[in-house]
């Protein structure tokens with residue numbers, strides 16, 4: 001059994017994954033608060049708690065998807081924003097070895113979500129294609145697949161959330177101005193809907209029924225999305241773009257109508273919030289094969 005972890009800024013998701021008679025079975029996903037406001041020690045306590053929930057003699061290792069840039073060769077966070085304070089330089093492999101005598105393999109959470117979708121989800125039918133992914137969650141994650149997840153030496157390839165969308169726009173947590181994340185993340189959409197006095201619980205339902213304010217609001221979102229995809233396409237030409245994250249779930253049955261007519265083949269990701277867990281496992285198994 002492998003304990004699979006998705007370490008995010010607000011919560012840690014954890015699930016046991018077993019291979020029985022050649023069939024991979026994903027257990028129930030539990031959640032633990034990340035405690036990021038308590039700094040590095042708070043995060044490590046939360047991580048320990050999540051692992052101990054499933055720790056047993058059958059545990060073979062720990063697979064991790066983590067926010068921040070992650071060096072997959074060493075399973076170390078090479079850069080974390082203030083979303084995970086104090087975690088830059090953190091070595092998952094060493095931590096899991098010293099505390100649990102278990103091996104660990106880690107990768108970036110957005111890359112993990114894409115890998116999960118390619119191996120177990122909506123991406124399975126596009127394995128021979130070039131696939132970009134946008135995860136529209138509390139932030140905006142990105143990834144690019146071409147015969148595998150494309151990564152470079154700094155392990156921050158495909159950070160599409162931090163492409164400049166609006167010149168001199170809103171200041172992003174990364175320090176730059178006008179990043180995609182400031183306009184297309186769940187947080188940004190809630191903020192803008194509130195500013196326009198739109199009930200965000202019914203944002204997309206009322207768009208579908210033609211409410212003028214909602215139509216105007218969603219057309220602006222569509223324009224942001226098209227501009228983002230144009231910019232992604234310029235440097236990472238893709239055949240398919242998978243879109244996942246909380247915003248895709250929020251659009252629900254209106255997803256196809258909102259994302260159609262933008263000039264790209266856009267497909268909704270299918271693993272929801274568990275994509276990172278699936279990808280962490282796929283990465284772990286792959287690393288095993290390589291040895």
Ligand SMILES: [Zn+2]
Nearest residue numbers: 162172174179
């Ligand atoms: Zn940014």
